[in-house]
Amino acid sequence: MSISLEGKTYVVMGVANKRSIAWGIARSLDKAGARLIFTYAGERFEKSVRDLVATLEGNHELILPCDVTDDENVAACFETIGKEVGEIHGLAHCIAFAKTEELSGDFSETSREGFLLAQNISSYSLTIIAKYAKPIMAESGSIVALTYIGGERVMPNYNVMGVAKASLEMSVRYLAADLGKHGIRVNAISSGPIRTLSAKGVSDFNSILREIEEKAPLRRNTTPEEVGDTAAFLFSDMARGITGETIHVDSGYHIL
Ligand code: N5H
Structure with a gap:
């Protein structure tokens, strides 16, 4: 079950380890025959990304650091990508961060610094990336x-991250409205909860997963493969009429 993305090049940002949703996306794109470029957040993730990429079918050589909090770093990263491959056909933004202490307890206690940090890394990063990816993005980019x-x-407990995701989802719509004139589509996938490194330390994660198994229309949890295959669809020409959309890949939980 796969579509063909042969001859296409995508940037996957935010692989941390084999459980990452970004890694599910990478595997679906690899299976579809795409060429992939990876960016990682800091030195601590470089080795695990390189080791994982070596297990893919395709030969994906370009693996770069990208610090989304630094405009010049993002500019340099996409300049390098442009020099190496010429043109890209899309990118997957799988980046978020908030302080652990702001992901539980009273939302009214959220600090200004923590609020801005979550917005900066989890939401504004999409806009700065879109700005620097635009010049190297193909006409049908996604x-x-x-x-x-x-x-x-x-x-x-989602707290400050919920506000950051609201801002990210609205950024998707404004970016879609802006970049549509260049033929570039911008969409979001709203995934059901998945046990990733980001979810580590979430107290009662098991009971969150159990509730989905009991109540979601499909009576099961979301897998990274399901998110990956939806991303592959959104990147493909099959989704050429879709932009500014948030697609829920969550066993239907959101309709309840
Ligand atoms: C309602 C919930 C439970 C509350 C959990 C919120 C999780 C938010 C996601 C953010 C991205 C987690 C985060 O930033 C954790 C960091 O403070 C500490 N972790 C790290 O630094 C690790 C090492 C690195 C790899 O993590 C990041 N992000 O860089 C939501 C859950 C049911 C679903 C969920 C887990 C959603 C989500 O947005 O990820």
């Missing part, structure tokens, strides 16, 4: 970002 239902509705 950008995909990851979000969560906590950006639409209040979910226990």
